[in-house]
Amino acid sequence: MATAKRPTTRCTSAPPKPAPAKCPVWDGTGEVSRTVRVGRKRRAVGEQSGLCLNCLGSGEAPAE
Structure with missing residues (x-):
């Protein structure tokens, strides 16, 4: 005699992914x-913003 098939239960919702770490x-x-x-004496006149070279401007920590 054949055995009866049992219904398989599967989790329909995946666990939430953790938020990416900040740089x-x-x-x-x-x-x-x-x-x-x-100038020749390289005097400082101000500041400007630039990309972070560690995360390349994404703001997320680079993968190990």
């Missing part, structure tokens, strides 16, 4: 301040 260098903003220097 530890610049607190997840993805931008850094760079000093602007001009």
Whole structure:
């Protein structure tokens, strides 16, 4: 005699994925301040924003 098939139960909802970690260098903003220097004596005149070279501006920690 054949055995009866049992209905399989599958979980329809996956566990939530953890939020990506923030870049530890610049607190997840993805931008850094760079000093602007001009002239032969390289005097500082101000700052401008640039991309974080650790996370390349995404704000997320790079994969290990």
